[in-house]
Amino acid sequence: MKEKLRIAAGQGFWGDLPDAPVQQVEGGPIDYLMLDYLAEVTMSIMQKQRSRDPRAGYAKDFVPLMKQILPACVERNIRVTANAGGVNVKGCADAVSEVARELGLSGKVRIGIVTGDDIMPNLDELLSRGIELRNMDTGEPLSTVRDRIQSANVYLGAAPMVEALDRGAQIVITGRATDTGLTLAPLMHEFRWAANDWNKIAAGTIAGHIIECGAQCSGGNCQYEWRSIPSLATVGFPIVEAAPDGTFVITKHERTGGWVIIPSVKEQLVYEMGDPREYITPDCVADFTTVNLEYEGRDRVRVYGIEGRPATDTFKVSISYSAGYKAVGTLVYSWPDAYDKARAADRILRARLDRMGLKFDQILTEFVGASATHGPLAGQPSPDLPEVQLRVGVRSEDRAAVERFTREIAPLVLTGPPGVTGFAGGRPKVEEIVAYWPALIPKAEISTAVDVVVV
């Protein structure tokens, strides 16, 4: 058994710095590369792509990335865990296999394929048996939006990924798996942690939480002494250096920018936190009030003392459904009286929308430069503001109403208050809203499958 395992984070979301995974592979020694591609809305985008093309529906960027790094990964035995499979895990694995063959790596790469998260085909059957999949936030049963559902996926935990690694997979591709599982699975596999060794499982889970947003724990978006953060242009993505006893160090490669300090790790620990004693994943319930941090050298923060409790008997389900349309229009008003002009323009716009009798579920006006982020906390805007952006958003079930709204923005330039610009982008685009429906499902209802194929 290894005494130390280095797991590097390569993507904090689909669209993160493209070169970050390459830097992680090339910048120093690592054992694993974990790549998180799936945000809540991503699954529905992928579902749409697959309905147009049966070979699509996964994180396409993953394939050229593997083409770039696979030879080095094979040479240095770096293994990869990625939830790049989206709603077409097999399609993603096929594309990676093809790349491996093109690179002349036939017979040298095993790909683990984890499926079973997609419950879209079973939805009616589940609902008919009284599994209501009630919205965790509102309590409503799923039947109220049944005909508008676009995707339904269970958040899988580490277990099937561990199985794939146990069976020799060098690359593990999943669909909707938790971000934390991508880090926890290599630890369970290498250190032979039992699935009910709750303190260790919680430690691996919290390690995953710290690095799952990429550089957000190593200097990115760090409020603490932000002016002093070294070279964010070359920011190093985080690495977990873990020991078999469940303690670990958060660090990054040498000669990279950013910093790993206790405040930067604390900021990431509290990110998207609910009840800190109840951080629930499919693998355990982790207790963030047991996390201890200490310095172990430059850009090295040691994490220890973590405790966890048994996992719950449910999986979280991420369901997406169509929820109408929206559009956002903007114009920029200049000094003098920029704020007053933007407000006057808003009144004129609303009067016109009223006269047309358009029905919107919501109209929201914001004044960027005055109050868009902090609202009333920002205080009364100065009459001397150099400029203010008027930003008006509308939402409606009626696409035509949203479409009509988009034609009312640019005319304000010639028919509203003076000193206005910023309309060069043309009419705002009408966007279909795909909303998120979180629910729980008994674990017994879900069967996962693990395939390991040799390329």
Add this chain to the structure above:
Amino acid sequence: MKVQLVKLAHARSGDKGDTANVGLIALRDEIYPLLVREVTAARVRQHFKGICLGEVERFELPNLGALNFLLHESLGGGGTLSLMTDAQGKTFSTALLRMEIEISDDEAQVAGV
């Protein structure tokens, strides 16, 4: 004396549906008890009046010198439904740092402000 939280703490915020979470972290260990005493759920709710339309919950993390707040009904429906510039509540962190709390001169000295 009144001190603005930006001198005593740093913070990060995020979203879960229509709820914003704000983690407030003491800049130094000595400051944490002042945050516990002064930055109550009720005061945070008052601070975010007109922005947070629901309840505010507070959780303590003495191990990190941090408090975590959940601000329910704050994000215009949340996620893709929200029309807000900050639909993910990313700037609620700095909005909380605008709050002023009352501490004694002795405490200010200990806190280094």
